[in-house]
Amino acid sequence: MLVGHRTWVFENRPIISGAAAVVGPEEGNGPLANDYDIIHEDMMLGQKSWEKAEHMLLEEAVKLACEHAKITKEQLQFYIGGDLLNQITSSSFTARTLGVPYIGIFGACSTSMESLALAAYIVNSGGAKYIMSATSSHNSTAERQFRYPTEYGAQKPPTAQYTVTGAGAAVVASREARKGQGPAPAITSATLGRVVDMGIKDPFNMGAAMAPAAVDTIQAHLKDLNRAPADYDLIVTGDLAKVGYEIAQELFVKHGVPIEDTHYDDCGLMVYDLEKQPVQAGGSGCACSAVVTYGHLLKRMAKGELNRILIVATGALLSPMTALQGESIPCIAHAVCLENEEAGL
Template sequence: MLKGHQSWIFEKKPVIRAAATVVGPFEGQGPLSNDFDIVHGDLMAGQDSWEKAERTLMEEAGKLAIENAGLTKEQVNFYIGGDLMNQIISTSFAARTLTIPYIGVFGACSTSMESLALAAMIVNSGSAQFALAGACSHNASAEKQFRYPTEYGSQKPPTAQFTVTGAGACVLSQEGQGLHVTSATIGRIVDMGIKDPFNMGAAMAPAAVDTIEAHFRDMQLEPGYYDLIVTGDLSKIGYAIANDLFNKHKFPIEQTQYQDCGMLIYDYQKQQVQAGASGCACSAVVTYGHLLKRMRKGELRRILVVATGALLSPISYQQGESIPCIAHAVSIEGEVEPK
């Protein structure tokens, strides 16, 4: 059901039946390593290219999420997902392996919540009994496509972010007990004229703030309703700007705990990640791994995950375009009254 101008309420409260996360070796050295299902020992994941390795991560996360849900892939009605690669090849090729009816989406790093929101809408409407949502990224494949050749070894500025190698997936169900997807707010494009691809946090922060404020306006809630609001991958630079914007707009973000996935997955003291993490897998693995485990332990009851995306491409950058950005918010809540 539409709520306000750009939000959906899922009356049937689709259940997160299961989730799975797969990450690379660098992510396995970070503070959330125990919250991931599979940690690969090398970036190649047994493949002969980074792009094939990224596809493998998505295949593994999808298969494991389905297995954890106690299902077979034949029982899953739809798979919604995407990644950063041209023509979202990592997800599309994973869909070839999974052989589940497939809807490919692209929201850059916002894809994790874009896919979850759409999966929840499909399940809530009764158009699917089970839906799989997922997103993936790979540090080396993203560097190769969006920045300099990896072999070049270019120096990065302090505002740059480190793309997460990993994949996260979850299975939504019409029925069951556990964690529920209760609402979503679909973001709009916000472009503040920033052209620097090494400063995506600054570019994305206004979009994150716009979507968060829209969510609470549409839902007629106060930020204190949630135990945690977490943005996708603003990292240090974008997180600071977002807080400044909240203060400027007199939005009471202090009523709840506000964190950023890009600041959670790596250890700033031990891992050289400049401003922090980014990539489709950033919010996917932090949410489907770390945050869902915290919720199942009872540490959190309600969270709002706001995945952020910089919708640039190598071509748009080369043509001097600024970076259009977007953010999609999804609320996840603990057990509700039985149907």
């Protein structure tokens, strides 16, 4: 059901039946290490290229999500996914392995919540019982495609971010399919973002470019549902990192949104220890919000520490070609609300 201008409310409350987060070595050295399913010590994962390694990360996450949902891949009706590689090849190759109907999407780093929102919409409408939602990124594949190959050792400005090496996957299921298997987080609403472009052209300053889109979507979500930030235990943006997070806070004040640090965080700040790890302003990439959500945040929900959260995945919709042509960076943010069933929200 559409509420307000941009928000879907899912009356049938589809659930996350199983999820998984798989990461690389730098993420495994971060503060959320205990919440990941697999930590790889080798960026190559024993493969012949970084791109093959990213594909393997995604396949591992998808396989584990099915196991955690206690289903086989043959029970999936659809797979919705995307990534940062040209023509979303990691997702397409994973779809080849799954062998189920595939919806490939591109939302840049907003893909985690874009895919989750679409999966929830289809399940809520009765269009499927089980849908896989997944995404991935790899530091070296992203650096080679969007900036400089890591072998160059190019110096980066402090506004630059470190692309997360990892993959996150979730099985979205109908309540009927999940019946009798115990409590699980419900997907209760989603607010789709619109493109916001503030004229920023620097691909090394993604946080500043994406912050206005994140604030725009959060404002729309709160207005559509007539809620305040305090109605959530946590609102978390995808990968604004240090620079974008500070800008977002300034914009909240400017627009009169009463959000506080206790209710607001950013996955790009959570995934790494900025004081001890060489990650410049913090994390980014499709896997940033995916591994934090499907690893850390879902575990906190399972413990009852969080009962209603809003994940707002942010994405910069540029390409290497548009950057070279001096185009500004259009950005977007998609928000999904998760609620604990046993909390009675």
